[in-house]
Amino acid sequence: xxxxxxxxxxxxxxxxxxxxxxxxxxxxxxxxxxxxxxxxxxxxxxxxxxxxxxxxxxxxxxxxxxxxxxxxxxxxxxxxxxxxxxxxxxxxxxxxxxxxxxxxxxxxxxxxxxxxxxxxxxxxxxxxxxxxxxxxxxxxxxxxxxxxxxxxxxxxxxxxxxxxxxxxxxxxxxxxxxxxxxxxxxxxxxxxxxxxxxxxxxxxxxxxxxxxxxxxxxxxxxxxxxxxxxxxxxxxxxxxxxxxxxxxxxxxxxxxxxxxxxxxxxxxxxxxxxxxxxxxxxxxxxxxxxxx
Numbered sequence: 001x002x003x004x005x006x007x008x009x010x011x012x013x014x015x016x017x018x019x020x021x022x023x024x025x026x027x028x029x030x031x032x033x034x035x036x037x038x039x040x041x042x043x044x045x046x047x048x049x050x051x052x053x054x055x056x057x058x059x060x061x062x063x064x065x066x067x068x069x070x071x072x073x074x075x076x077x078x079x080x081x082x083x084x085x086x087x088x089x090x091x092x093x094x095x096x097x098x099x100x101x102x103x104x105x106x107x108x109x110x111x112x113x114x115x116x117x118x119x120x121x122x123x124x125x126x127x128x129x130x131x132x133x134x135x136x137x138x139x140x141x142x143x144x145x146x147x148x149x150x151x152x153x154x155x156x157x158x159x160x161x162x163x164x165x166x167x168x169x170x171x172x173x174x175x176x177x178x179x180x181x182x183x184x185x186x187x188x189x190x191x192x193x194x195x196x197x198x199x200x201x202x203x204x205x206x207x208x209x210x211x212x213x214x215x216x217x218x219x220x221x222x223x224x225x226x227x228x229x230x231x232x233x234x235x236x237x238x239x240x241x242x243x244x245x246x247x248x249x250x251x252x253x254x255x256x257x258x259x260x261x262x263x264x265x266x267x268x269x270x271x272x273x274x275x276x277x278x279x280x281x282x283x284x285x286x287x288x289x290x291x292x
Contacts, residue, residue: 030060034083041077042095044214045176045183048207054083061092069134071125077183080204089189089197091204097181099224100216101233106148110231115142117235118159135164143170143191146234153177153216154205155230160191170194172201175233176208177216180224182233183208 033039033056035049042058049055056064061076073094081090119139126136144158155175162168172187172194185208187194187201210216226233 030056030064032056032060039078039080041093041183041208042075043211044095044178044180045077045208045210047078047080047093047204047209049080050207052083053080055080064090065092066132069129069132071128075184089187089193089200091201092184092186092188094184094186095181096184099181099226100179100219101177101182101226102229103148103150103153103177105229105231106150108231109146109148109234111142111145111234114146114231114235115139115159122161135166137161137163137169140168143194144172146230148230155233157234158194172198173234174201174205176205176210178210178214179216179218180214181226183210 032054033049035051035053035055037049037055039047039049039055039057041047056079058076058078061079062072064079065072065076075094075096077093077095079090079092081087122137122139129136138161140160140162142157143160144156146155146157148155153176155177156173158170158172160168160170168191170187170189170191172189174185176183176185185201185205187197189197212218
């Protein structure tokens, strides 16, 4: 049996069994706003959530972050994910009102120093993951080194990490510079799916816009300055950045806790999966993305 097929089979069994376990009935789902929907992001920007996608507001985004083993940043602006089950990726938005970040370092970004800082931030976050029942996560290296687009004022990179005895995860990060801060946009997926999902991020970002008065080009002398440049921005600004876990890592840890139950029964798998995702994420059974 192929590795992915085997994983999905075991996952289906574990979900079905835990669906009937004590305490499942009182689990609250996530409150989603289905597209088409124009979502406000921290009152400084908007993004269009199209048909076939779901949007979670800051409060719900924080709940999702904790649910999948990520420490909330406190700066959550929202989260977008596909409504279709089986699409295990999401795009998170976090706004940091750090001040104006100058881009004069665009030709001299120290990726080695950045990588070390992110490693430290990720290792520090492992205590939180352990408390939540997740395995430690370790940075593997760059999947795509940082590069800056002077035209759009977007800083882009991708990092690969691996959960101990678990699957790998890729964070594809974009920083959208604004007048008084920056929007951190992160695609969380698995390495094999990054190429397929990157166009999703590009499509979403085409619908993103800062509100009038918050755009990078509207900076005027006297505005607050961040006090650091692009290198420090990739590394986490004033603190240490950390890689985010995805849905597959959540499901892997979910299965690890339920492993002893897996051999108990093989009945009601389809209904169990449907009820599990319905109660947990509130996603509709089947929807497709209609490209413009």
